[in-house]
Amino acid sequence: MSIWGEIKSSFRLGSNLTRLIYINLGVFLLFGLLRVFLFLSASSSGWITGFMAVPANLQSLMVRPWTIVTYMFYHEDFLHILFNLLWLYWFGQLFLQFFAQRQLTWVYLLGGISGALLYILAFNLLPPFKGYAEVSLALGASASVLAVVIAVATLQPNFTVYLLFLGAVRLKYLALATVVIDIISIPVSNAGGHIAHLGGALFGFIYVVALRRGTDLAKPFYSISSIRFPKRNRMKVTYRSHNADYDYNYRKAQKQKQIDDILDKIARSGYDSLTKEEKDILFKANNRNIN
Structure with missing residues (x-):
């Protein structure tokens, strides 16, 4: 089997975690190669980020409504996507020990949307960001990944993971440290990114709290998703x-x-x-x- 054939087979038959990672990598490579082509042809590539990243400006968002979803799969820097996918891989595997495949997909998507909404609201309503909404864009999977991390930590707060240099750490402390770092980092740098992270984390927490009370917030979306059981449309000999x-x-x-x-x-x-x-x-x- 060719490399491309192996990739297609892995995507079709793999878990939802595998698919989410592949989609992020595919988008990164596609637009990375497109930027190279535009650079060599002396053309501007600035429109790519505007097309994929979610804007804080409400008028721009109305023109590009798809960005509230595409932004969570779009990265420009290698280190940005590397760390996001490492977190998604580690905590996605842990998530699937306690949740269903379809729940991972929708916690990722709805967590990302929640992060985008909190970012947009903050930049349009809070005084420190007045005027910045016109030019601000958000991109990356961090809000979606934080939704997955916080969901697992809320469900299993005393579950222990082992971190390099730190050793054994309970999930509740890891989640708390992540949220606190995002909060105190807002005035320092990348305020929009940290606010989006908090929006994703908030959804992950609310999702599990609601689930414990018998309400799956993602359930209305299950009927429109066929990601769990991919069909194989191969012609059989007999x-x-x-x-x-x-x-x-x-x-x-x-x-x-x-x-x-x-x-x-x-x-x-x-x-x-x-x-x-x-x-x-x-x-x-x-x-x-x-x-």
Whole structure:
């Protein structure tokens, strides 16, 4: 299989975490190469950021409403996307131990939108930013990633992770430190970025609080998403092989639904509410599907 074929197969058959990482990388490479082409042809590339990043100016936002989504997949600097995707990978894997695949997708998207909305509101309503809304743009996946991080930390505050130089740290302290750093950094530099981070973090917290009360804030969006079970549209040589492929995909879908139901139960009532059979199913699934 070619490299491109492997990438397509990994995207189609991988987890939602894999897809989110691939989309961010794909957008970064696409516009990075486009900038090189424009530079070599002596053309301006400034319009790219204006096309993808979300503006604080309300009139500009009305002209480019798609940017409230595209900004969370768009990065200009290598280090920016590197650190965002490392956090997304680490905490995305942790997120999927307690939540369903579709929840990761929508916490990422809705967390990013929440971050954009708080950023836009702050730059249009707060006195320190008066006049800056006309020229300010926000970009990057940080708000979306913080939504994922804070959601996991809110659900499992005492879960321990091991950090380089720091050793064992509970998620609640890591989440608190991240939020505090963003708050105290607002007057120092990149105020719009830090405010967007806080918007994403706020959504992650509210999402889990609501989930514990029986309300999944992302549920209205599940019906419009088909990301969980990609269909394979390959032509089969014989009728028998077509049926075998159909049966395999059906069993796989049913198994994934069973796992998602168990993860939903954990989010609502905690791990201890599971039966022994449900714990066995989850244990076997985690040992087979390491992303």
